Amino acid sequence: MLLRAALTSLLLTAPAxxxxxxxxxxxxxLAGAGYASDVFVGAGMGHDGLFQxxxxxxxxxxxxxxxxxxxxxxxxxxxxxxxxxxxxxQSAALEGRWLGGERWEASLAAAGxxxxxxxxxxxxxxxxxxxxxxxxxxxxxxxxxxLRAAGFExxxxxxxxxxxxxxxxxxxxxxxxxxxxxAMRPLARALSxxxxxKLSRTASELPDFTYTSHALFALLSWRVxxxxxxxxxxxxxxxxxxxxxxxxxxxxASAAHPMTEDVALEAVYAFTANHAxxxxxxxxxxxxxxTLHLAFLAIRWRxxxxxx
Amino acid sequence: xxxxxxxxxxASLALGCAAPITVRPGGAEHPTVFRVSAYARAVVLSxxxxxxxxxxxxxxxxxxxxxxxxxxxxxEYRLEILDDSGPHVVFSEGAERTADGxxxxxxxxxxxxxxxxxxxxxxxxxxxxxxxxxxxxxxxxLVAAWSVAARGDSRREVARADVPPPLVREVTARAGERGxxxxxxxxxxxxxxxxxxxxxxxxxxxxxxISKGIPIARVNAVARDLTARLGTAGDLxxxxxxxxxxxAADHVAALLDLGSALASGxxxxxxxxLVEAARGAQGGSxxxxxxxxxxxxxxxxxxxxxxxxxxxxxxxARRGPRPPGEISSLFDAWRAEGGKDPHxxxxxATRRVESGRKLxxxxxxxxxxxxxxxxxxxxxxxxxGNGLAGxxxxxxxxxxxxxxxxxxxxxxxxxxxxxxxxxGKGKAKGPKx
Numbered sequence: 118m119l120l121r122a123a124l125t126s127l128l129l130t131a132p133a134x135x136x137x138x139x140x141x142x143x144x145x146x147l148a149g150a151g152y153a154s155d156v157f158v159g160a161g162m163g164h165d166g167l168f169q170x171x172x173x174x175x176x177x178x179x180x181x182x183x184x185x186x187x188x189x190x191x192x193x194x195x196x197x198x199x200x201x202x203x204x205x206x207q208s209a210a211l212e213g214r215w216l217g218g219e220r221w222e223a224s225l226a227a228a229g230x231x232x233x234x235x236x237x238x239x240x241x242x243x244x245x246x247x248x249x250x251x252x253x254x255x256x257x258x259x260x261x262x263x264l265r266a267a268g269f270e271x272x273x274x275x276x277x278x279x280x281x282x283x284x285x286x287x288x289x290x291x292x293x294x295x296x297x298x299x300a301m302r303p304l305a306r307a308l309s310x311x312x313x314x315k316l317s318r319t320a321s322e323l324p325d326f327t328y329t330s331h332a333l334f335a336l337l338s339w340r341v342x343x344x345x346x347x348x349x350x351x352x353x354x355x356x357x358x359x360x361x362x363x364x365x366x367x368x369x370a371s372a373a374h375p376m377t378e379d380v381a382l383e384a385v386y387a388f389t390a391n392h393a394x395x396x397x398x399x400x401x402x403x404x405x406x407x408t409l410h411l412a413f414l415a416i417r418w419r420x421x422x423x424x425x
Numbered sequence: 426x427x428x429x430x431x432x433x434x435x436a437s438l439a440l441g442c443a444a445p446i447t448v449r450p451g452g453a454e455h456p457t458v459f460r461v462s463a464y465a466r467a468v469v470l471s472x473x474x475x476x477x478x479x480x481x482x483x484x485x486x487x488x489x490x491x492x493x494x495x496x497x498x499x500x501e502y503r504l505e506i507l508d509d510s511g512p513h514v515v516f517s518e519g520a521e522r523t524a525d526g527x528x529x530x531x532x533x534x535x536x537x538x539x540x541x542x543x544x545x546x547x548x549x550x551x552x553x554x555x556x557x558x559x560x561x562x563x564x565x566x567l568v569a570a571w572s573v574a575a576r577g578d579s580r581r582e583v584a585r586a587d588v589p590p591p592l593v594r595e596v597t598a599r600a601g602e603r604g605x606x607x608x609x610x611x612x613x614x615x616x617x618x619x620x621x622x623x624x625x626x627x628x629x630x631x632x633x634x635i636s637k638g639i640p641i642a643r644v645n646a647v648a649r650d651l652t653a654r655l656g657t658a659g660d661l662x663x664x665x666x667x668x669x670x671x672x673a674a675d676h677v678a679a680l681l682d683l684g685s686a687l688a689s690g691x692x693x694x695x696x697x698x699l700v701e702a703a704r705g706a707q708g709g710s711x712x713x714x715x716x717x718x719x720x721x722x723x724x725x726x727x728x729x730x731x732x733x734x735x736x737x738x739x740x741x742a743r744r745g746p747r748p749p750g751e752i753s754s755l756f757d758a759w760r761a762e763g764g765k766d767p768h769x770x771x772x773x774a775t776r777r778v779e780s781g782r783k784l785x786x787x788x789x790x791x792x793x794x795x796x797x798x799x800x801x802x803x804x805x806x807x808x809x810g811n812g813l814a815g816x817x818x819x820x821x822x823x824x825x826x827x828x829x830x831x832x833x834x835x836x837x838x839x840x841x842x843x844x845x846x847x848x849g850k851g852k853a854k855g856p857k858x
Contacts (some may be wrong), residue, residue: 179762214792216792218764219797265795
């Protein structure tokens, strides 16, 4: 009797509390080509043309009004034509989010990735004096809290990860931690500015794989009708375990415009400037300042989507 | 046995809906089918189609089902699950609902192109279910004949102050079953007839109140309110016709819907402004006005301020009627997802209605926007910023919370520099146009 009453009560109250799980699965393909004044900052490989293809998939689940789950995976292949530099990466991530209402939300994400390069690539593409690696394998755990108050959206994130890079046939384990804090302010319905500070630390037994970076990002986002425009300024200073110091400045302008319901055109221009200094008293030859111009035009095709 | 109960409960919960209810409206060749999947002793249906007498659904396997031939039009009903813990009123997911005037709600079913074998008033007696179709048919014919004659000419409506005998007999009998003096139960019907208001609609409300065990004084008060509202609704529909709007396709349903809107607090002045909005539109119709009023009323019942809901109502009046219950159902879904600011919902709904786009998909179930609304791209936007909830920028989920270049957990650059700018863009698909 009691069981029946309890079951009935449960059944009758459940519709309000336990909505049917809603989901969406979507797939997209990014394909584009462009021009770069170098393969990466300080590579010294000269002007080159490039293309990149990135298929990706994503699953979104609404477990409850306050609980959302997303899983994503992508594969990316890029190739520089003249220098024959190519790269292949795979990544997958699982993210759970707790929506505390319109005021705040928190998320926890686990991600894994693998990337391999045909020629040596810097362990960090923003650092000219970082060592070259032929592949990396990484696992990361990150959390993000977003709080909306006083007309701003405040964001705080923490990242911890382990990475293993292959450099000159040797495997180098690394540990990464990062802390990010920022704020976004909408200036109008379709215009916003955001600023973020990022402190990251990569630790390794090898001093040239060890570095600490402080970066400041300023982002302006503007939507004009269906055109999404973005401009980002990045200022970064890094100190490597070898004693070298680097300053980097990068400005990126991007635009995206839907061409059809499923296809969008995306364009990016980025200019990067890097200034590096060896450790005081180092006998190494001085590091040259380096710049990089990069222009990229791509089509993003969302070729399949299903929701329930 | 106990395990079976648990399994049934678990299966229901796993389906995401504890007591799945399906209502398949009938048509010219098919009856309307009500089906409830629930662990229960019995499930009963009562409504205008049964004269508000409870009618038990037949058990079929683990389901309860009934098929009824219903005439085209607007029907109100309730499904009740009877179990050891008592009766529980249940509604199908997304069902259109309306306040019953007695503090509860009824579901609304709209049948189009039905076969017309049903009736809104069932005959007297409670143990004649096998006779029901014939009794209903006869009563329906009597009431319908009277109703058509009475509604054919508004001047005759006013002049006619009598109540059709079948209604008198039915209400008298039902009152007698409950020990209510017939004169008390019939009083609202006579008043409705005197005011030229369709008596069968008021009689249905009296029968509903008696069936639900409401004290007759309260039933009469509700019936008189309904009479007044139906009178106002009739005036408005005549006014709408007078200013050139296309008459309502279903006059009775329009009366009831306007009555429902008035009961929800929509004022005559607001109704007149909706008529003006429809009048200014090409092909303006009374149905658009009714749909707009019903929507404003449904939103008002959900504590949405009238002045905010009227912008959406005006858009509907101009652009044409929406499916009944569509917007209130979306609003409920939006609220369930944690939506707080009705302005965000109404602005988006208004934009979509005005641009003739689908409303389906405007509720964000994946938490990608703080206000739980999926904005239509390319729609005319109000460029005035109104805080974070009103901004289209930076609305996306956590993946967009920090730019790809800012996050340490983005994959190592495949094409250094490009990845930072491109990765993460457009992962969440925009709404379909």
